[in-house]
Amino acid sequence: MKKIIPQGLLWLSLILPAPSLMAADILVKDGESIQGAVNKASTGDVILVHPGTYKESVYVDKDGITIRGVVIDGEWPVMEGEGVRNDAILYSGNDFTVEWLTITHYKGNAIMGQAGNNFVIRYNRVIDTGVYGIFPQFGKNGLIEYNVLSGIEDAAIYVGMCDNVDVRHNEVFDNVAGIEIENTRHALVENNYAHDNTAGLLVFITPGLPIKTTYDVVLRNNFVVNNNTANFGAPGSIVSKVPAGIGIVVMAADDVIVEGNIISGNKTAGMVVTDLAFITDISSDPDSEPNPDRMVFLDNLMFDNGADPVADVKALMLTQFSRSGPDILANLGSAQEPDNCIINRERYTSFGIKKWSECERKDTKDIVSMLIPGGAPSEVVTTEGRTKLLYQGICAGCHAYNLRMIGPPTLTVQALYLNDPQGIADYIAAPHKVRTDYPTMPPQGHLSPELRRDVAEYMLSVTK
């Protein structure tokens, strides 16, 4: 039977032995395959990866899987892409955890999520790896903490098209972008150390994506320091268009709060607030609202920013008789409007914030986390639930219990095949026309004999 396991219960089951789930540890040693362990694993299992070098890509299409590196005397398990493998870990399942791995030399991403909810990505080291280091996409409710990432040609940590994510206690350096929050709502970026990237923290909207908004983002208590690395992003990528030397970029995102950060030594500007015009040569999207609205800039420590600004910024600043870049640059249009606010503005060098209002909010003590208490509800399909899912997904499209649809009613099939599930299993592999006034059933021979038998037994047991 399909069970909807509340997220909290599932996490609990990882700690406590729950009789219905029977979580197991699966050991992987040097020379063995992590993917092999994933293939064997079921919901709740923990895959323990021992020190060694693992030259593979791992795909997790199951719910409730944990991959945990085992670090012994400073020896880590290393996933090695050798510059030829695509991604190190790609998950689609819900309730996925990956931790304690070193990942290096992949062409694509180190850790990528595609629609898995309730993810945890922590204690990983990602070095010199392709496009993104950590990139959950289309995920709801996730935690990214205590990771160290460097040498990424796009964003080290890229939260793209997600809801409810905390990113905290990470170190990102020598990347093009440190941490990106893009087309995402409800994100807390806290206590991270972003240094020596082209730009440190970026909160923005990319036009042309199916999810159009970024709002409710808090950047708090981060070190954003010396982000002056020359841009080495791939041609055509969004970040390849970001000028070097910027601590924080807020582009088109709404309701962003910046508080308690130490932002220093960024040579173009400490923070840039801008609309979508900041990025050129990208196909426009009428469904993406281009303006940054309702920015809240609270107390931050900013100094030594703007020492050597890029030409555009230098030209802007010259209009204010300055050759240096500012701590805060509100660039054009709505970025300069009074729906944005600031406190203690006199402490910073700035451009374009004259109209910003005084913030009513003075701190963010009320915001503890953006995670969803109890986790995002997610349909966890158990092994037992598979057959029911198959019946409902495939068979029930044509067979109703006691009504004629495309196929005969399940009741009549039950009468015809009483005690003979094998008869159904055989028939559906290669159906032939039996009834003059019903279409021939599409063959299901691609289902294994066991699956056909399972679903046949299920069909005989349906009671409504």
Add this chain to the structure above:
Amino acid sequence: MKRLVLLLSVFLVACSNDNTPDVSSDKAAAEAVQALQQSGSVDGKALYAACAACHGAQGEGNPGLHAPSLANQQDWYLERQLLGFRSGVRGSHPEDGYGAQMQAIAKTLADDAAVKAVVAYIADFKAKPAAKTLEGNIKRGADYYSNLCGSCHGPAAEGNEKLQSPALAGVDDWYLLKQFNHFRDGIRGADQTDRYGYQMGMMGKTLPNAEIANDVIAYIQSLAD
């Protein structure tokens, strides 16, 4: 008082008339058994002579003796039923009096060849739909027929040999109703070794009530013309 009488007579009809053969029927059945025991023929025509007393010379049936018409039933189905009577999977239930008669008669047929011979003879009768004796809501019957019956018995109740589902159109409506009730009540098709009978036994429990069963059969009757 009137209602009590009505109820009582319904009860009597249900008990006696429906499932318990009357004197004339018993007499005819006994004569058939006797005739078959004496003849020993394997000729279909000769064998059928014993059947004709109840089912009529042309297989047209005789409602008075509760003998259904045979002319509208398919040969493969008649054969299976005769074999079923012979083996005892049909006509053994204590409440199936007419079935018991047929079981006795079928068992006096010499062998399977005799069964085939008599069925072959019946197969040559000209099909002629049995007369309508029931009234019902044909539209409603059609809905239920289409949903639950048609997938085996066919869109025109023409039967489907691949599924061993007999034609129903043209068969006496009173007989269909009685047999349906037998299936529903476990008088027929209650034995799992009677595979096809048991299938119908399961389906006999899927119509919501007797009134709707009546409607379905009225609809089937309407398909005969």
Add this chain to the structure above:
Amino acid sequence: MRGRMRLLIIWLCGASASVPLAASEWTLSDVCPAGFHQRNDACYLQSFYNDYGSLQESGVGGLKTGLPPLREGFSAQQIDLGRLLFFDPLLSVDGDMACSSCHQPARGFSDGLAGSAGRHGQAMTRSAPTLWNVGFLRELFWDARASSLEEQMQGPLFAQEEMANTPAQLLKSLQDNANYRELFKQAFNGEPLRLEQVYTALTAFQSSLVSLSSRYDLYANGFHEVLTQPEIDGMNVFRSFVARCAECHTPPLFTNQQIAVIGSPEPDGVALDIGVAAITGDESQRGGFRVPTLRNIELTAPYMHSGRFNTLRDAVAFYTGGRGHAVPKGEHLSLHWHIWEPNLADHELDLLVAFLKTLTDQSFMPVLPQKVPSGLAPVATQILTH
């Protein structure tokens, strides 16, 4: 009371019955098409994906992700009427073209041509898209210029170079036909026949063309054993952040329904089709087209908006040919950021093709009518046997 109960029972048990009573030759089915369940006299999809959500209800994501909203809730009769109209050449001015001329069931509801054949066989410039899963799309045409199926179909119906009909002529030809008069009554509660009903019926039918039971779908829903290892490997290339196919061709529909400028080539000697920019006038959308679904892609060669590539192998190879390699000299296109230099190996291209073929599923193919109410010969209702 008892009567009402009975009515209820009839409604519950008998609502979808197909009654073979009708005396008339033309009766619309009152059974919903495959994959659809009847509720309150309307048809609603039942699928693997019904119980899943998606981020921001976007209908895009990963393997177990909910679908975007479907145009559903039409009656079985409206869908069935749409089926007959779809194949009936009465809808064209010359009585020789139907919707199915360019959207042929046997060719994945496309036509096997680079540019579709218009009136008098005249070659058009763009490739006919598949109609499988078209009821999920918010925008239609390669350049996204229509925002509903009702709006879209008035393009080909009334374009001089296509079916070349006029609204008045179309309405008259249907009203003059006794069969259609009767069928529209059946589908629309006896109301007088109007063009809006034609659009509704065709929309109802097209939205019933759902393909979500492929072998890929079985994998996505946990039946991993139905794909072979090369097919799984192909899926992994597909969703990798190197090939990045899944970034725009996003499950479960294998389109994110956005506009993308990818710079795919026109046939030799043909000028650049500027796509969306011709509609919006926005130069940054020059060469932009709607991201097409890849469902049943195996059946709908040739590929891309201009049908430039004859095989799936050629089509996937385009993406590893280098960013902008096929953009004409002197043209500037604001190419999509996912068009890059993935440097895919040859065997990875083969794996991609193997995976794309797992998206083939025609199990809900509608019944193809062997005659249509006009009495004209129905178009493209033969099944191809290979």
